[in-house]
Amino acid sequence: MNLKKNLNIIVQLALKDIKIKYNNSTFGYLWMVINPLLILVSLYVIFSIIIKLEVDHYQIFLLLGIIVWNFFSEATLGSINSIVSSMPLLKKVNVSLFNIILGANLSSLISFIINVFLLLCMMYFFKIPIFQPIRLIGLFYFLLLILIIISVSSIICVIYLYFKDITHIWTFALFIGFWITPIFYSETSVPKQFLSFYMLNPLARIISHIRNTVLYNYIDSPYQIMTTIIICSSIFFVSLFIYHRYSKKIYEVL
Numbered sequence: 001m002n003l004k005k006n007l008n009i010i011v012q013l014a015l016k017d018i019k020i021k022y023n024n025s026t027f028g029y030l031w032m033v034i035n036p037l038l039i040l041v042s043l044y045v046i047f048s049i050i051i052k053l054e055v056d057h058y059q060i061f062l063l064l065g066i067i068v069w070n071f072f073s074e075a076t077l078g079s080i081n082s083i084v085s086s087m088p089l090l091k092k093v094n095v096s097l098f099n100i101i102l103g104a105n106l107s108s109l110i111s112f113i114i115n116v117f118l119l120l121c122m123m124y125f126f127k128i129p130i131f132q133p134i135r136l137i138g139l140f141y142f143l144l145l146i147l148i149i150i151s152v153s154s155i156i157c158v159i160y161l162y163f164k165d166i167t168h169i170w171t172f173a174l175f176i177g178f179w180i181t182p183i184f185y186s187e188t189s190v191p192k193q194f195l196s197f198y199m200l201n202p203l204a205r206i207i208s209h210i211r212n213t214v215l216y217n218y219i220d221s222p223y224q225i226m227t228t229i230i231i232c233s234s235i236f237f238v239s240l241f242i243y244h245r246y247s248k249k250i251y252e253v254l
Contacts, residue, residue, distance in 0.1 A: 006099060013103025017082055018110065032111045033118055036066050043184045055186065060123060060215055065183035067115045068207050072149055073174045075108035079153035080160050080167050097161075097247050101153050108149075134217050141209045144232045148202050151232075151239035158246045182207055202231050 040063050047053045047062075055061050082104035086095070123130050159166045181203050182189075190198045199205055205228040212218040 009095060009099050010102045010106055013082065013086065013100055014106035014110070017078060017085075017104055017107040020085060021078075021107070032114045036063065036070055036115050036118065039066050039070075047184050053185065057126060057128060057215060060119070060126060060128060061186075061211060062184055063119055063122060064211055064214065065181075065207050067112065067119060068145060068203065068210065069178065069181060069183050070115070071108055071112040071145065072152075072203060073177075074111065075105045075149045076153050076156060077167075077170060077174065078108055079104040079157050080170065083157050083160055097157065098154070098243070101150070101157050105146075105149055105153060109146075128215070132217065134213060134219065137219060138210055138213045141206050141213065144202075144228065145206050147232050147236055148206070151236045154239045154243045158242055162246070177201075177203070180204075199227075200231065202228065202235065205231065 040059070043062055043066070044059060047058075079101045082100050083097070086100045120130055156166055156170055180198070181201060187195070187199065187204055187208050199208075205224075209220055209225070209228065212220055
């Protein structure tokens with residue numbers, strides 16, 4: 001199957017996922033923007049007005065964390081849901097499991113891009129410079145985020161083929177992950193004795209890097225960046241091993 005045909009399948013699967021997600025709702029595709037805004041307002045009221053966290057440009061700080069987290073959670077959980085809805089294709093048509101995973105990730109990427117545009121609008125509103133060379137480094141961290149999403153999606157989708165309860169387990173894991181990832185607080189709030197272990201979380205590292213680059217015009221040390229690359233690469237190679245070893249038996253477990 002050539003590259004062009006694979007890309008066409010991935011795009012069609014992504015469009016199918018988007019239609020399934022939004023077609024039956026009153027506001028439809030507007031939920032791509034409404035959802036992060038509702039989360040932003042809720043968390044901003046709680047942590048900036050009630051608890052009174054003192055963080056510079058907290059609106060942007062918070063929205064950056066929300067956008068990255070939503071992309072990760074929607075893409076990974078959506079990949080499982082896509083496998084469920086595409087099960088007839090896996091059984092009857094020669095569609096690879098990986099294409100279905102990429103299709104689900106692509107549909108979440110579209111939402112992510114829309115949310116990034118929202119972020120840029122807010123940065124402009126709060127008079128935070130947008131077009132600066134240092135911002136381009138954020139694209140590298142974005143690629144690491146994509147790598148993590150594809151890797152984790154591949155792992156949990158392969159597990160789903162053998163163990164259907166992974167859907168409930170992963171939903172709970174995402175709930176816990178929301179609180180132990182620096183979305184509405186800074187990683188500097190974590191006690192020092194736990195910080196090294198805490199920063200093994202690749203999303204915590206990526207969110208921190210992106211905030212420093214996009215919001216504070218700061219480039220992390222080469223050591224910190226290399227540590228993030230090593231953690232993300234390790235997860236990627238683990239996902240490659242699991243996918244290639246167990247996805248070959250997909251038709252035996254369907």
